[in-house]
Amino acid sequence: MAEPTTRMKRAARRDQILQVAAEVFAAEGFAATNLDDVVAAAGVSRTILYRHFESKTDLYRGVLDRACERLAATVQGGPGRFTGDSIDGLLAAAAADPDGFRLLFRHAVNEPEFHDEMQRFRAGMTDVAHLQLADTIDDEAWARWAAHLAPVVAIEAVLAWLDTGQPEPEHAAAMIKHAVGGVTQGPRATPGRPTGEDRAG
Structure with a gap:
């Protein structure tokens, strides 16, 4: 029975390191962060850190993976869906791990080592x-235009919500949905704009 307990402690330690690393990377950036910064902030030794992560790159990717896992756990319908209810999941993931969310959606794309990976992630969204x-x-x-813009509006709104101290959490989702709705319902809401049927006729 001792082995499962050991694995739980190891998992908890790994999660602690990832939490601290997210804070350090978000504050300093990937290039400027030294592993000693993470070691000091986490209160662990380099030996312990290397038991969980092979390198700084491995640690950074672990932080991004952790943020993605939170999204998968909170976004209704899973990460393969984008609906109005997805906003609630984005907010929940951001509130649970603000630094990881910022790294995933704001900072990682600016790091040369992760740029292409993040561009593929955004294209997938x-x-x-x-x-x-399309339905x-x-x-x-x-x-297609709305598909490019709607996720950007939603994510930037959540980031702004984080940056301003998470105001009115009980109303934030409704306000962001309203903003996204201006994009996704534009064809039906724009006065005088011809529909596909009008142009076809």
Whole structure:
């Protein structure tokens, strides 16, 4: 029975290191952060850190993976869906791990070592949004435009919510959904704009 207990302690230590690393990376950036900074902030030795992570790159990727796992756990329908209810999941993930969320959606794309990976991640979000929006927007060009813009609006709104101290958490989701709705429901809400059927006629 001792072995499962050991694994639990190891998992808890790994999560602690990831939590502290997220804070340090968010404050200092990947290039400027030294592993000794993480070691000191976490109150562990380099030996313990290397038991869990092979390098600074491995540690940074672990922080990003942890943030992605939170998204998968909180976004309704899973990460393969983008709906109005996804906003609640984004807010929950951001509140649970603000630094990890900022790294995933703001900082990592600016790190040369992770740029391409983050660009693919963002492209995947656009593809997911398009799959959802194509069912409700009959204009294909608008659907693609909205698919690019809607996730950006949602994520930037959540980041702004974090940066301003998480105001009015009970109303934040509704306000962000309203902003995203201005993009996704534009074709139906824009006065005088011809629909696909009007143009076809």
